Amino acid sequence: MWTYKQLEAVYWIHRLGGFAAAAEHLHTTQSAISRRVRELEEQVDTSLFDRTARAAQLTEKGQELVVLAGQLLAQRDAALEQFLQNHVVQRRVRIGVTELTAMTWLSQWVTRIQRHYPKLELIPHVDTSVALHRELLHERLDLVVVPDAFSDAGVVTTPLTAVANVWAAKPGLVPQGKLLEPTELTQYRRIVQGDRSGSGIYYARWLQKYDLHAKAEFETSNLLALIGLLNVGVGIGYLPRQCLEPFFRQGYLEEIALTDPLPPMHYVALQNANHASGVISSIAALAQECCDYSSLFQHGGKAASVSHLNLLG
Known part of the structure; x- marks a missing residue:
């Protein structure tokens, strides 16, 4: 009789492109993955992988079995989610967030997830939006929170909130008291977030x-690097206004008023459509409830003071 571990091994080898990647994803060893594949091949009395190929390449029968494995694994997950209460759900969930989310409401979100799913193994990952999006598509992350800058048919999108961004600089670098045309920003060194962001x-x-x-x-x-570069007068740049209000209020940064300000940046939670599930959708809904970019390092409804953070030394 086949086991789910055997089916998972073949399925994730195919999805991730190799035995080592499947082992890492399933938190086991490569030898264990190989053993599960051999056992399954013995049970079905056929080879599932072409051993003459350098990469993990499925045989024709292997391709048929991967399709079946995906269906069976999805049915298993759906059945468990339907009949198990939140407090007994046991699974690993990998969430990805950007630096801004990690610096604001991630703690609130993690606390709420743990309260709803106390036996859930939650693995947060912080990276750039582009890297998080790539990891989601490769099924190495289950849910990511990123700006709404990606358009993919293969993801399920949960809208969160919008964040106001402004151009800013070290006080005194840019004359105050008048609205600047955006084209006037060319007079200053500009620090922007590139295409990895x-x-x-x-x-x-x-x-x-x-x-x-x-x-x-x-x-x-x-x-953080951007804040430091702006504070020492390297140039001008744009950043989220509300959560960094203490830096403006205490004189570390100064807003540059423009005739055409930056539009608000919308944030979303994304999950891979191939593995959408009730638990992941529930965690995305929890993100909607506690998503708050208004202050730094929120915990228990309180935000840290910039004077205590000493981020600028």
């Missing part, structure tokens, strides 16, 4: 409209 992709059209992207002199996808 969701916000960089999101605002690319606005930057191109005023020919600012092509003439940008610095790129960074790191928010």
Whole structure:
């Protein structure tokens, strides 16, 4: 009789392209994965992988079995989610967030998930939006929170909220008291978030409209690095306004007023449509409930003070 572990081994070898990747995904050893494949091949009395190929390549029968394995595994997960209460659901869920989410409401979200699913093994991963999106499509992450900068038919989207971004600089670098035309920003060194960043992709059209992207002199996808570069007067850049209000209020940064300000950046939670599930959808709904980019390092309804964070040394 086949086991789910055997089916998972073949399925994830195919999805991830190799025995080692499948072993890492299933949190086991490569030898264990190989053993499960051999046992399954003995039971079905046929080879599932072409051993003459350098990469893990399915035989014709192997391709048929992978389709069946995907259906059986999906049915198993759906049955477990339907009949198990939240407090007894046991599975591993890998969520991905950007630096901004990690610096604001991630703690609130994790706390709420753990309250709803106390036996869930939650694995958070922080990276750039582009990297998170790629990992989601490769099924190495179950759910990611990123700017709404990606268009894929293969994902399920849950809208979250919008974040206001502004251009800013070290106080005194840009004359205050008047609205600047966006084209006037070309007078200053500009630090932008490049195409590895969701916000960089999101605002690319606005930057191109005023020919600012092509003439940008610095790129960074790191928010803390951007704050530091702006604070020492390297140039001007755009960043989220509300959660960084203490930096403006205490004189670390100064907003640059424009005749055409940046549009709000919308955030979404994405899950892979091939593996959409009730638990993942529920976790996305929890993100909707606690998504809040208004203050830094929220925990228990409180936000940390910038004077205590000492982020700028």
